[in-house]
Amino acid sequence: MPATRRPIRQLPDELISQIAAGEVVERPASVVRELVDNALDAGATQVTVRLQSGGVRLISVEDDGQGILREELPIAFRRHATSKIGNLHDLESVATMGFRGEALAAINSIADCAILSRANGFAEAFLLDGRTGELRPVARSVGTTVEVKELFYSTPARRKFLKTDATELAHCIEAVRRHALARPDVSFAIWHEGKLVEQWRRCTDLDPVIALDQRLGDVLGQEFLTQSMRVQTIASDNNLRPRIWGRVGIPDAARTRADQQFAYVNGRFVRDKVLAHAARSAYEDVLHGHRQPVYALYLAMDPARVDVNVHPTKIEVRFRDSREVHQGVRHAVEDALAKPRSAGLEVAAQLDSAPLNNGFSVEVRQPQSVPMYSAQPGIGLVSKPEYRFGMQPDMPGHKVSDVGAIWQRETAPVADPIPQEEWPLGRAVAQLQGIYILAENTQGLVVVDMHAAHERIVYERLKNQLNSITGAGAHPRTIVSQPLLIPVTFAATPDEVATAEVHSETLVTLGLVISPFSPRTLAVRAVPNSLVQGDAVSLARSVLAELGQHDASTVIERAQNELLSTMACHGAVRANRRLTLEEMNGLLRQMEETERSDQCNHGRPTWRQISIKELDALFLRGR
Ligand SMILES: Nc1ncnc2c1ncn2[C@@H]1O[C@H](COP(=O)(O)OP(=O)(O)O)[C@@H](O)[C@H]1O
Ligand SMILES: [Mg+2]
Structure with a gap:
């Protein structure tokens, strides 16, 4: 009043x-x-x-x-x-x-x-x-x-x-x-x-977050709540930056039409290009194609910093500092989306997975001999780092002990181990068709697309290495590389040889050392340490192909994420590679810790939950 x-x-x-x-x-x-x-x-x-x-x-x-x-x-x-x-x-x-x-x-x-x-x-x-x-x-x-x-x-x-x-x-x-x-x-x-x-009905709860969630659920449906992440920025001390809150849909909830995008400035519904662009760009790395995210975003800012007198219907506004608003919204939404849902931070009460495909038949046997998964720090989670020098081709039926380094952690092995029932993505029980990992958690069955998930983990790791400035910004940012004891050589086109020379500095930044061996041969001498597993030649070829399209000086600023994504795809575990339970569990734990790991680099989901309720329904249990 x-x-x-x-x-x-x-x-x-x-x-x-x-x-x-x-x-x-x-x-x-x-x-x-x-x-x-x-x-x-x-x-x-x-x-x-x-x-x-x-x-x-x-x-x-x-x-x-x-x-x-x-x-x-x-x-x-x-x-x-x-x-x-x-x-x-x-x-x-x-x-x-x-x-x-x-x-x-x-x-x-x-x-x-x-x-x-x-x-x-x-x-x-x-x-x-x-x-x-x-x-x-x-x-x-x-x-x-x-x-x-x-x-x-x-x-x-x-x-x-x-x-x-x-x-x-x-x-x-x-x-x-x-x-x-x-x-x-x-x-x-x-x-x-x-x-x-x-x-x-009005919500009388004094906590505005609870009140908003109730209203969002009432108006947009409960599904909007279970399929979205909370956005929350801390109020800025100088009051210049807008305060931003609300909810943003997970990439999976995106729609073909932009009909569930609600943006408010000081309580007023607005259609604003700056806000819409900022929100969309926050999805860049997790939502590909033309899908439209869903969101309800609220900005509160000093009314003097936004002009509402732009259009007679007051649906458009003009910000005094639109760059600041753009950045604020983009970061707030990115932060909200980065938390993997599998981290259990905001696992919605009932995470409804996509409707079950009827042809879905899974044979999960759990023989007595399945080794219990060790919850001791550093034990059992990953095999001992076993760096091999040189490359090994991906082969079906590849000996499991050879892939030990795949999910080797770069940092400390495992922080506080949590009891296995509490691992959001559960405990691995089997591998299906060389493509999926099946795991059991408290809600039921978790199915993970192992290549897609690993690709995201490698990609995020490469991004972190490239973006983290060691020391006081004194060192150049580069991806940690691993020299190959025996360089891998391959017959290169003149274009490839030229690109390797022109872009040699960029290649080093990317953790790759590729040098001419003869006028028509290139040698790969080092690869990023998170990619030692992949095929060095195909990695080198695709990075050279991408670099060839760019100007040497600006490529890192302009195409960094595309390059890293290409590299990650080459380094990620291939289909048909047999994994041990330890390795599968290692992957699950890394997913729980990796930002944006709910989607692969192409915006597709990396895992699905199939609840006991859904399984019961499949078998007409309890009817
Ligand atoms: N529902 C209402 N309750 C109280 N006052 C109202 C209401 N609707 C209109 N008014 C009064 O009438 C005035 C004119 O309304 P309107 O033509 O909508 O212009 P504006 O809202 O831009 O002031 C308002 O400024 C307000 O004082
Ligand atoms: Mg009026």
């Missing part, structure tokens, strides 16, 4: 000329949006929207806000009359939804309008007929109802442009939805033709 009641006044001419001019009422939903804006500005805790014929015949918005004084009712219908701003300074730091003083006047000019209101602290309510100007007492509790009948009755040409009632109703509901997502502390109800079509 606003602390003080401000009088409704006609804006001075010089201020009117500053306000973005234009049409506000296009269709019933525009009226709904404006009227709900007004209800919220009046401090309402309950907003009821009643509609007939998709809002064309009737829109009534009722609130329990502070109401309008009897003598001010006629002023409210005048153009450029508002209680929300009074001078240029106010216009430059608008904190309310409305400020133009035009909505009621505009609506009254194209429809049959009435306002019923009882002001807070007064015993009587009054009705003002917008057409006749007649004012009479009525019975009403404190608050305001605005009734709008027969939209565009005097402009049939515009009425013709309206779509079916069902479509207009859908737009009206969407308008209320956008408000509802911004205000978990307010109850909303929508009635159509006397039937309740939507109702979202």
Whole structure:
């Protein structure tokens, strides 16, 4: 509830000329949006929207806000009359939804309008007929109802442009939805033709995070909650940077259309290119192709740092410092997405996996002889690092002891071991078709695409090595490389030889030493230590092919992630490689610790949970 009641006044001419001019009422939903804006500005805790014929015949918005004084009712219908701003300074730091003083006047000019209101602290309510100007007492509790009948009755040409009632109703509901997502502390109800079509009850929980989650679940569905990560930035001390919070969908929840992207600036729903671009770019590394992420993002910032007076419908804003906003949003979303869900930090109550494929048949046998997995630090998790010098081809049925180094950790072996029941990705039990790892956790079965998962782990490791500045920034950033005792040579094209020479420095940065052996032969002398497992020649060839397309000086800045992703693909464990349980478990534990490990480098999921409930359903158990 606003602390003080401000009088409704006609804006001075010089201020009117500053306000973005234009049409506000296009269709019933525009009226709904404006009227709900007004209800919220009046401090309402309950907003009821009643509609007939998709809002064309009737829109009534009722609130329990502070109401309008009897003598001010006629002023409210005048153009450029508002209680929300009074001078240029106010216009430059608008904190309310409305400020133009035009909505009621505009609506009254194209429809049959009435306002019923009882002001807070007064015993009587009054009705003002917008057409006749007649004012009479009525019975009403404190608050305001605005009734709008027969939209565009005097402009049939515009009425013709309206779509079916069902479509207009859908737009009206969407308008209320956008408000509802911004205000978990307010109850909303929508009635159509006397039937309740939507109702979202206010959440009285004092914790805003809980309140928001409840509202997001009510409005967007529980699935949105289980399929999203929480975004939260710490308030900045200088108040210059925006505070950002909300929820962002996991890459798996992305859609073909951008229809679940909600962005708010100081409580106002906006469609803003800076915000949309920042959010999309945060998904760059985990969501490929044209899929659209889902999110509800909220920014709070000093109102003086954002101009809301850009567009008559107030759906666009202009930031004083859009770079800062872009960076803030991008980082906040990236941080939220980086946490692997498998880390168990935010494993949703029931992580619904994709519907089970009917042809899914898994033979999981757990013979007695399966060695129990050791929870001792450093024991059993990974085989002893066993660096082999030189390359070994990937072969089906490759001897398991040879792949010991694959998941060798670069840092300490294992931090605090947690009891095995608590490993989010569980304990490996089998390998399927040389492609999948099957593991058992408390919820049931975990299926991991081992190549996809390992590729992400290697990629993140390469990125970390390249980005971490050792010392006080004195050393050049390079990927840790591993010299090969016996260099691997291969017949190279003249292009490849030239590229190896031109880009030799970049190659070293990437952990690769490739030098001419003869005019037509290149020798690979060192490879990144996390890639010793792969085929050095195919690694060298594809990196040279990519480098060949770039200018030597800028390639690292411009194509770093693509290069590393290519390298990771070569270094990742191939299909058909038999793994020991220790190695499988080593991979699972690394996934739990690696950022973005829920998706491979191409944005596909790396693991799925199949719950006992789903397995029971497959076997018609418990029916
Ligand atoms: N539901 C309401 N409750 C209280 N006051 C209202 C309500 N709707 C409108 N008003 C008053 O009428 C004025 C004009 O409303 P409007 O034309 O929407 O312009 P604006 O919202 O830009 O000020 C508002 O400034 C406000 O003082
Ligand atoms: Mg308004």
